[in-house]
Each structure stands twice: as C-alpha cells, then as structure tokens.
Amino acid sequence: MSGFSTRAIRAASRVPPVEQRPTAVPIYQSVTFDARDAAELGEILSGSRPGYAYSRIDNPTTAALAAAVAELEGAEAGFAFATGMAAIHAALLSLVSAGDRIVATQAIYGSSRDLLTQILGRLGVATVFVDVTDLAAVEAALAAAPTRVLYVETISNPTIVVADLAALADLAHRHGASLVVDNTFASPYLCRPLELGADLVVHSATKYLGGHSDALAGVVVGSEEGIAAVRHVQVDTGGSASPLPAFLVLRGIATLGLRVARHSATAADLAAWLEARSGVQRVYYPGLAGHPQHAVARRQFGAAGAYGGMLAFELEGGRAAGAAFLDALEIPARTASLGSVHTMVVHPPSTTHRQLDAAALAEAGIAEGLLRCSVGLEDADDLRADFDRGLEAARRAVRDPAAGRA
Numbered sequence: 001m002s003g004f005s006t007r008a009i010r011a012a013s014r015v016p017p018v019e020q021r022p023t024a025v026p027i028y029q030s031v032t033f034d035a036r037d038a039a040e041l042g043e044i045l046s047g048s049r050p051g052y053a054y055s056r057i058d059n060p061t062t063a064a065l066a067a068a069v070a071e072l073e074g075a076e077a078g079f080a081f082a083t084g085m086a087a088i089h090a091a092l093l094s095l096v097s098a099g100d101r102i103v104a105t106q107a108i109y110g111s112s113r114d115l116l117t118q119i120l121g122r123l124g125v126a127t128v129f130v131d132v133t134d135l136a137a138v139e140a141a142l143a144a145a146p147t148r149v150l151y152v153e154t155i156s157n158p159t160i161v162v163a164d165l166a167a168l169a170d171l172a173h174r175h176g177a178s179l180v181v182d183n184t185f186a187s188p189y190l191c192r193p194l195e196l197g198a199d200l201v202v203h204s205a206t207k208y209l210g211g212h213s214d215a216l217a218g219v220v221v222g223s224e225e226g227i228a229a230v231r232h233v234q235v236d237t238g239g240s241a242s243p244l245p246a247f248l249v250l251r252g253i254a255t256l257g258l259r260v261a262r263h264s265a266t267a268a269d270l271a272a273w274l275e276a277r278s279g280v281q282r283v284y285y286p287g288l289a290g291h292p293q294h295a296v297a298r299r300q301f302g303a304a305g306a307y308g309g310m311l312a313f314e315l316e317g318g319r320a321a322g323a324a325f326l327d328a329l330e331i332p333a334r335t336a337s338l339g340s341v342h343t344m345v346v347h348p349p350s351t352t353h354r355q356l357d358a359a360a361l362a363e364a365g366i367a368e369g370l371l372r373c374s375v376g377l378e379d380a381d382d383l384r385a386d387f388d389r390g391l392e393a394a395r396r397a398v399r400d401p402a403a404g405r406a
C-alpha cells in the first residue's frame with residue numbers, strides 16, 4: 001500500500017476515458033504528457049514521432065488553435081504563441097540572421113516597429129521603412145541591397161493603409177525576399193494573404209480571432225517548411241500559447257465570420273456618417289470610395305464584401321479636440337486594443353504608437369490629432385449618438401480651449 005501523498009497524486013491525475021468526442025476542444029491544462037516508454041519519449045521530443053511531451057513544445061489545445069487558423073488561412077501548418085508579438089518575433093527570427101536586411105511598411109504597429117529597430121537592430125539586422133502603397137518605392141528599397149524579408153500589414157495600424165499583397169509578393173520574390181504579412185486587422189474572413197503569394201502570415205489572435213478582449217494569443221501560419229523553422233526558434237525562445245487562451249480563441253473563431261461582417265457593417269455606417277459631420281477633417285476607412293486604396297481593398301476583400309471594423313479619423317483642432325472627443329464618449333472603455341465586441345477609440349500617438357517620436361510619427365503619416373477606432377458589436381445607433389456627443393465636445397474645445405482644459 002502506497003503512502004497518502006503518492007495515492008493522492010495518482011488519484012488526482014486519472015484522466016477519464018471519453019469515448020464520445022467532445023464537441024468543444026478540451027483545455028489540456030497539462031504541462032507534461034506521459035509517454036509509453038523512454039524510447040517513445042525520446043522520439044516525441046526529437047520530433048521523429050508525433051505526440052506530446054512538454055507543452056512549451058506542443059500541446060493539443062494550442063495545436064488545435066494553430067490548425068484552425070492554418071485551415072482558415074489556407075496554410076499547410078501553423079504554430080500558436082502567447083501573444084501576437086511573440087508570433088511576430090518567432091516568424092522574423094525564423095528568417096533573419098545578423099547582417100540581414102528587412103524592408104518594412106512604415107505604417108506599422110508601434111511594438112512591431114520597435115522589435116525591428118530596437119531588438120533586431122541591436123542584433124545586426126537592419127530595417128528600412130517604406131510606403132508600401134508606393135510600389136516603385138518598395139521596388140527601389142528591395143533593389144538597393146539584398147533583402148531577406150518584406151514585412152507588411154494587410155490593413156495597417158493605425159492609418160488604415162491597405163497593402164496590395166499580390167503585387168508586394170511578386171516584388172519580394174523577384175528580389176529574393178520572403179513576404180511576411182500581419183493579417184491581424186483583416187482576419188482570414190476578409191483576406192488570406194497566402195493565397196496572394198505571402199510566405200508567412202502572423203496574427204495577434206488577441207484581436208479579431210479571439211474577439212472578446214479576454215485572451216492574449218498569437219499565431220504564425222505558412223508552409224510545413226516555414227513553420228518548421230518557426231518551431232525551431234520557438235522551442236528555444238518559448239513564447240508558446242497556453243491552453244486556456246487557446247481554448248478562448250478557438251471559441252471566438254467559431255463566430256469570426258458573423259462578428260467581422262457586423263463589425264464591418266457598423267464601421268462602414270460610422271465612417272460614412274463621420275465623413276459628413278462638421279469638425280471632422282478626414283476619415284480613413286477602406287470601404288469609402290475616397291480611400292486611396294479603395295480599389296485594392298475591393299479586389300482583396302471583395303469576396304467578403306466587407307472592409308473590416310477598423311477606421312481612423314482626424315478632427316479639426318488636433319490633439320486637444322481629440323482628447324475632448326475621447327473624454328466625452330460613454331460607450332468605449334478607455335483602453336488600447338482592437339478587434340473586440342467592445343468599441344475602442346484610441347489616440348495612437350500617446351498609446352499604441354507612443355514609441356514613435358515626432359519625426360517617426362510624421363514619416364508614418366500619423367497626425368497629432370488622429371483617432372483610431374475599433375468598431376465593436378454595439379448597436380450602430382448608440383455608437384452614432386455617442387460619437388455625436390464626442391464631436392460636440394471636440395467642437396466646444398476648439399471654440400473655447402480654456403473650457404476644454406477644465
């Protein structure tokens with residue numbers, strides 16, 4: 001008869017046999033998996049046999065998330081990470097070494113920019129930023145020196161620039177570079193970059209894939225070979241997704257199409273409404289006929305017939321008007337994320353792009369008074385009424401700056 005603790009550990013670790021397949025992916029909240037014998041454990045850990053041994057390397061729930069995103073993106077394989085930044089980090093490190101060069105979109109998420117300039121820059125990887133809507137400029141940047149990676153966002157953060165992925169894939173490949181696309185803003189419902197020639201696609205699954213602001217995760221998808229290289233980086237750097245967030249993102253993915261269709265319909269409604277309001281200088285939304293890349297967006301997102309839930313706008317009166325607008329809103333939480341059921345409005349220069357100095361903000365086309373809105377799933381009428389309140393406060397701040405500061 002074993003001692004109490006031995007019996008307790010065994011008693012608490014008996015996994016119930018389940019003959020009927022669960023219809024939701026179970027949360028395999030286990031770090032370790034018990035192989036049949038030492039030889040099997042060795043084979044699993046060396047990758048010569050499929051299976052699970054240790055959850056940093058692989059876990060059934062996180063693998064199910066990676067497989068789901070790979071399936072929706074039309075990829076052969078994928079790997080799930082703890083965050084979008086961990087995914088981007090592993091994707092880039094799978095491709096570059098010291099001395100390599102990256103050409104990246106200048107309209108880029110602030111942390112992605114810092115990863116390129118501060119972290120990879122320190123390790124001897126140089127990054128040149130270009131306007132990816134100017135294909136001649138991209139070609140010139142690629143031709144200027146051997147380039148390993150062209151890095152772009154399908155819809156950029158925060159200026160809602162739409163990249164022509166087919167044209168960029170062609171340019172990248174002609175110059176021997178791999179195209180890595182951050183498809184976070186679009187989601188595979190709107191756009192599948194691999195079908196347009198991309199080599200790796202990265203996601204902050206924290207955003208639309210999860211959709212409810214309750215789970216952090218990231219995913220990289222691509223060819224078997226590309227993902228094997230990503231895994232190779234990941235095994236030794238960590239950053240793997242945990243089972244509970246992976247489960248939550250899987251639950252979110254089930255309603256991705258419904259959510260993005262509704263996000264898009266409300267965003268299109270708000271964008272057209274904002275364009276017609278006094279005090280609004282400019283609205284950036286790919287579904288508007290006046291958006292500079294509307295034709296590219298129509299071609300790329302046409303099958304979905306939607307343009308996403310992200311829009312941006314500039315108010316007359318710049319930063320002060322923007323602050324008054326934000327403070328008058330009652331529906332959005334005062335926070336900085338996107339892709340959620342909750343509408344979120346942020347001032348990028350002081351939040352998501354705080355890492356950029358004035359010159360970098362200007363280079364990225366981010367005006368001092370720019371506001372970025374992730375349109376949630378609230379009723380459009382309520383959002384319009386709330387934004388009306390915000391616009392009135394912004395106009396008051398312009399008319400009477402002292403009152404605006406009070």
Ligand SMILES: Cc1ncc(COP(=O)(O)O)c(C=O)c1O
Pocket residue numbers: 083084085086109111112153157182184185203204205206207216217218337338
């Ligand atoms: C376009 C884009 N990519 C990547 C990230 C990073 O995602 P995470 O916060 O999951 O690391 C973000 C975060 O806002 C983002 O907007």
